[in-house]
Amino acid sequence: MALVIDIATLVLALTIAVGVSAAFLAWRDRSEPGATPLVAMLAGQSWWSVCLVFQLEASTLAEKTFWVNVSWIGVVIIPVAWLLFALEYTGRDRYITPTSVGLLSVVPAITIILAALESHHSLLYTDASLAWRFGAPLLSQTPGPWFWVIGVYTYLLGLLGAIPLFELLRSETLPFRGQSIALLVGTLAPWVSNALFLAGVIPSVGPDPTPIAFAVSGVAYLGAITRFRLLGTSPSPNRRARRLVFERLEAAAVVVDRHDYIVDMNDSAADVFGVARVAALGSPAHEWIPEYERLEGGAGHEPVTIRSGGEERPFDVTMSRIDDVHGRLLGTVYTFHDIGEYLRQQQRLEVLNRVFRHNIRTETNIISGYADLMNAGEGAAKRVQESAARIAETGEKARRITDIFDQDRGPTKPVPLADLLEKSASAVASDFPNATIAYDDTPSVAVSGVLEHVFLNLVENAAEHNTSPDPWVRIECVLDGRTVHVTVRDNGPGIDQYEREVLERGSESALEHASGLGLWLVTWATDIADGRVSFEENEPRGSAVTVSVPVLDGDAASESENSGRENRETERDPDESPAP
Amino acid sequence: MSHETPPLSGPSDSTRSTYSILSSKASAAGTRVRDALVFSSAYLACIAVVQVVIAMAVLSLSWNFAPVVVGLVTFAVYAGDRVADAETDAVSNPRQAAFARRHGDVLYVLVALAYGLAVALSVFGGPVALAVTVLPGAFWVVYAADVLPDIGARVQRLKDVFLLNTAVVALAWATTLTFLPLAFAGASVTPSALVVFAYFFLGTFVSTEIPNVRDTEGDREIGVSTLPVVVGVTRTRQALYGVTLAAGGLVVAAIVVDLLPAVAATLLIGLGYLLAVTALVGRREVTNAVTIAAECQYLVAGAVLTIVALG
Numbered sequence: 001m002a003l004v005i006d007i008a009t010l011v012l013a014l015t016i017a018v019g020v021s022a023a024f025l026a027w028r029d030r031s032e033p034g035a036t037p038l039v040a041m042l043a044g045q046s047w048w049s050v051c052l053v054f055q056l057e058a059s060t061l062a063e064k065t066f067w068v069n070v071s072w073i074g075v076v077i078i079p080v081a082w083l084l085f086a087l088e089y090t091g092r093d094r095y096i097t098p099t100s101v102g103l104l105s106v107v108p109a110i111t112i113i114l115a116a117l118e119s120h121h122s123l124l125y126t127d128a129s130l131a132w133r134f135g136a137p138l139l140s141q142t143p144g145p146w147f148w149v150i151g152v153y154t155y156l157l158g159l160l161g162a163i164p165l166f167e168l169l170r171s172e173t174l175p176f177r178g179q180s181i182a183l184l185v186g187t188l189a190p191w192v193s194n195a196l197f198l199a200g201v202i203p204s205v206g207p208d209p210t211p212i213a214f215a216v217s218g219v220a221y222l223g224a225i226t227r228f229r230l231l232g233t234s235p236s237p238n239r240r241a242r243r244l245v246f247e248r249l250e251a252a253a254v255v256v257d258r259h260d261y262i263v264d265m266n267d268s269a270a271d272v273f274g275v276a277r278v279a280a281l282g283s284p285a286h287e288w289i290p291e292y293e294r295l296e297g298g299a300g301h302e303p304v305t306i307r308s309g310g311e312e313r314p315f316d317v318t319m320s321r322i323d324d325v326h327g328r329l330l331g332t333v334y335t336f337h338d339i340g341e342y343l344r345q346q347q348r349l350e351v352l353n354r355v356f357r358h359n360i361r362t363e364t365n366i367i368s369g370y371a372d373l374m375n376a377g378e379g380a381a382k383r384v385q386e387s388a389a390r391i392a393e394t395g396e397k398a399r400r401i402t403d404i405f406d407q408d409r410g411p412t413k414p415v416p417l418a419d420l421l422e423k424s425a426s427a428v429a430s431d432f433p434n435a436t437i438a439y440d441d442t443p444s445v446a447v448s449g450v451l452e453h454v455f456l457n458l459v460e461n462a463a464e465h466n467t468s469p470d471p472w473v474r475i476e477c478v479l480d481g482r483t484v485h486v487t488v489r490d491n492g493p494g495i496d497q498y499e500r501e502v503l504e505r506g507s508e509s510a511l512e513h514a515s516g517l518g519l520w521l522v523t524w525a526t527d528i529a530d531g532r533v534s535f536e537e538n539e540p541r542g543s544a545v546t547v548s549v550p551v552l553d554g555d556a557a558s559e560s561e562n563s564g565r566e567n568r569e570t571e572r573d574p575d576e577s578p579a580p
Numbered sequence: 581m582s583h584e585t586p587p588l589s590g591p592s593d594s595t596r597s598t599y600s601i602l603s604s605k606a607s608a609a610g611t612r613v614r615d616a617l618v619f620s621s622a623y624l625a626c627i628a629v630v631q632v633v634i635a636m637a638v639l640s641l642s643w644n645f646a647p648v649v650v651g652l653v654t655f656a657v658y659a660g661d662r663v664a665d666a667e668t669d670a671v672s673n674p675r676q677a678a679f680a681r682r683h684g685d686v687l688y689v690l691v692a693l694a695y696g697l698a699v700a701l702s703v704f705g706g707p708v709a710l711a712v713t714v715l716p717g718a719f720w721v722v723y724a725a726d727v728l729p730d731i732g733a734r735v736q737r738l739k740d741v742f743l744l745n746t747a748v749v750a751l752a753w754a755t756t757l758t759f760l761p762l763a764f765a766g767a768s769v770t771p772s773a774l775v776v777f778a779y780f781f782l783g784t785f786v787s788t789e790i791p792n793v794r795d796t797e798g799d800r801e802i803g804v805s806t807l808p809v810v811v812g813v814t815r816t817r818q819a820l821y822g823v824t825l826a827a828g829g830l831v832v833a834a835i836v837v838d839l840l841p842a843v844a845a846t847l848l849i850g851l852g853y854l855l856a857v858t859a860l861v862g863r864r865e866v867t868n869a870v871t872i873a874a875e876c877q878y879l880v881a882g883a884v885l886t887i888v889a890l891g
Contacts (some may be wrong), residue, residue: 009704012703012705013701013704014700016696016699016700016703017693017696017697017699017700018696019695019696020692020695020696020699021692021693021697022692022693022696022702024692024695024696025688025692028688028692046699050703050710053703054703054706054707057706227687246585246673442786
């Protein structure tokens with residue numbers, strides 16, 4: 001055979017060796033995105049090259065035509081596999097479905113059928129003949145109409161597959177740029193060769209030289225696999241990751257176009273605005289976003305109040321412009337951050353700071369005043385000691401409150417309610433032996449562990465400040481569905497109306513403030529336990545403070561569950577009985 | 581007061597020490613080469629080349645690319661299998677599994693290049709040579725892997741099916757060893773070729789089952805049904821005697837009826853050697869050395885054939 005043909009055969013053999021090797025390497029990583037279509041593409045290229053070798057080796061027109069027809073199997077696999085590879089590799093695999101693959105394969109399947117029946121029609125080739133060139137018989141065929149159909153189809157799929165890879169050329173990740181360059185070189189080489197052949201730049205008598213260019217493709221793909229870790233690292237998660245960040249963002253995010261219509265929103269936004277995404281998308285932004293006009297004009301630092309989940313919650317709003325390459329506005333992303341918790345915490349700290357400073361200042365004034373009178377008698381010294389003890393107590397309460405704030409940041413710990421009440425009652429009974437502490441049967445439920453300080457403070461306050469000659473404290477529990485109401489009732493002087501109003505409002509000022517930290521601790525801890533506190537007067541005298549908190553799932557059995565006590569009473573004087 | 585003790589070693593000790601270092605280095609290098617040959621299955625590729633040469637000599641075929649192609653394919657399939665099975669082989673063959681794990685990436689690249697080159701060379705033998713070359717690779721894919729994992733179709737691995745597993749291996753190799761040189765030479769399939777095919781099939785069957793005795797525990801754990809797992813070691817040995825004797829009888833009969841030339845009688849030496857190795861099965865621990873000894877039956881036959889041909 002002529003030297004040119006021998007060289008072509010050797011190059012084709014090299015193409016086959018590289019193509020099969022690359023396919024084997026890709027097959028090993030077939031679970032990686034794009035690996036399976038890549039194997040198919042390399043197999044198609046190798047098949048085409050093999051058929052071309054056999055066609056060159058064949059001596060008769062019938063044999064050569066046969067191998068050309070058989071080669072179509074590999075030829076038509078390549079563009080479909082290329083497109084599927086590009087989609088999968090760049091993370092667009094949601095477009096790859098059995099239906100889409102089936103539709104993409106229709107034209108290739110028709111081509112294979114036409115090639116198999118080539119002798120019965122002229123759709124693929126209108127005629128074929130042998131022509132002597134380079135000292136060997138070469139096949140010359142005139143393309144028919146379907147040849148151009150599959151040709152255009154092949155180039156179309158090739159272009160579609162190249163687009164996402166062109167995007168990667170600008171990737172910040174160096175290996176992806178290397179991968180995409182190698183892949184594009186590997187794909188463009190045979191296409192350019194084929195285009196030159198079809199355009200007549202390469203002599204049209206003789207075989208299509210495209211498979212020879214597969215040698216370049218194979219080397220490029222091998223380089224992409226080995227040098228740039230084509231199947232070791234891929235950009236496939238990127239697209240989905242960006243979408244995922246938007247969808248799973250804890251803050252509510254809404255995308256509004258330049259005409260003020262909602263074009264996208266995440267799940268958090270749907271929850272905050274209480275609307276299904278499908279219902280909101282495409283509708284005017286002001287229908288769902290409160291105070292939208294103010295936001296549009298720039299919300300400044302003022303939070304937006306949105307009624308969500310049955311309560312009004314303050315949101316800090318961030319606006320991010322979406323511009324095109326010319327800096328023209330395309331739309332705006334509004335991000336709503338729930339700052340309710342932040343504001344509550346800020347409010348608590350302000351109160352804590354105020355009360356703490358006020359009480360310390362008061363007590364130090366007292367100490368200072370009585371220190372001047374130390375020589376006046378023992379009474380002054382006693383007052384100094386009492387004042388110092390109150391300072392110490394204020395410091396202790398401040399520490400407890402800090403502990404409670406810490407618990408707000410951690411997971412809720414369910415604790416049996418009975419244990420909390422028994423612990424509080426025992427501790428107070430020990431400190432105030434003259435007071436009678438009694439409580440009813442406690443439901444076997446678990447509540448937040450943060451309430452330990454709540455019950456201890458309420459019982460302690462009721463006993464400590466009780467000026468009655470016959471002081472008593474009674475704890476009552478009522479279970480109402482998934483909420484338990486615990487009332488601490490006493491016959492003391494009661495809580496001042498003015499102080500109750502300050503506590504219920506949740507903030508203080510220099511002129512309006514509560515007397516100490518104890519009741520603030522009760523209010524804040526109950527708030528952290530997702531509950532509420534209410535204050536009432538007890539008839540005929542005293543106060544009744546009710547803490548209503550949700551029941552939690554968890555171990556509700558108290559340590560003394562098996563003691564069988566129906567009505568427990570912790571008292572130091574057995575002759576005294578609690579009020580009914 | 582102190583004084584330094586003069587060194588006790590003289591020049592002769594220094595020479596001995598250098599010799600010792602060189603000797604240990606040579607020994608270490610030899611061990612590495614041996615490990616690379618054995619654990620990568622490169623030695624099997626050499627045996628396969630000898631097998632094709634035997635086939636070409638016995639069938640009087642002209643020289644062609646067939647031995648090279650078969651050598652490359654053998655290396656690709658066996659080395660690829662060792663890389664793929666590195667985890668499961670850890671129980672039965674820990675050193676080989678460790679080698680496959682340590683050099684897995686390099687081995688797989690060599691596997692890919694070897695198979696690619698084999699396919700490319702086979703194209704020069706024509707469509708039949710190509711088909712015969714692709715056949716072991718296709719068998720290997722079916723044999724060693726769950727095909728089409730991405731679409732969820734779970735094909736039961738042929739490797740797990742009793743007797744079929746060994747038969748598939750033997751069939752693939754007998755086909756390749758016999759028909760590839762025929763295809764390259766453009767020769768047709770004759771009764772002589774079928775005898776050679778049967779000889780290779782039976783011989784490969786025996787040498788494939790012997791390592792299964794060594795792997796009995798590992799295969800049982802992973803649920804692979806091999807002959808020793810199902811019928812026990814003693815009956816396996818007896819069955820392998822029968823298969824080897826059948827191969828010998830076939831060769832004798834073929835020589836008697838002039839299907840094979842008289843020089844083919846040298847194959848009987850290889851089969852006799854195989855019988856001797858098979859006799860160790862169940863009586864001594866089947867080590868890697870025994871397995872390799874069984875696979876070397878064709879080297880014995882090839883060596884005797886060469887001596888006879890040259891003589």
